[in-house]
Amino acid sequence: GAVVSQHPSRVICKSGTSVKIECRSLDFQATTMFWYRQFPKQSLMLMATSNEGSKATYEQGVEKDKFLINHASLTLSTLTVTSAHPEDSSFYICSAFSMGEQYFGPGTRLTVT
């Protein structure tokens, strides 16, 4: 099956700094990728849809100026959490569709201190 990778797998940053998370489709091209956030013992919440070559589409309640998404190529989407705060600490997961199936990355654990 298709493989989606994320980097880094874990990151700890200080409050007020920015963090970039990369999502790559390793063996297929993805014009659309999705970014999710998951808090402990909760489900995945869709944050935004990342579209190659155009602006991302954000879900209601997600600040687009805080969570910057760049889908610069058919295999790479990045999520930058700007001016991170402790409440942004969460598990961030990306996904992409290939042949009708949705493949998820392994996730990035962000801790803001």
Added chain:
Amino acid sequence: SQKIEQNSEALNIQEGKTATLTCNYTNYSPAYLQWYRQDPGRGPVFLLLIRENEKEKRKERLKVTFDTTLKQSLFHITASQPADSATYLCALDDTGTYKYIFGTGTRLKVLA
């Protein structure tokens, strides 16, 4: 309001038995419903997809049913093994989009 409900309590079963997990939804009309497995600290892994015009889908020890009248999907694991212990998520499509909405998941523990 729209809801996807899975049993939030953990399900413990003995090895070899059949595990049955439930996904109920309200105020959605999905064309597709998917089931995923998620292990702690990992991203979800796709297991099965069932379409609205399909009643049942099987894959090895897994079986999914989809009742659009009851607005419910059941996920069965037969001959369960300790390695099946994980959280299982259902997800359904947001009509007319590529987006999937996830339930909160049910944690399954298979006891040896």
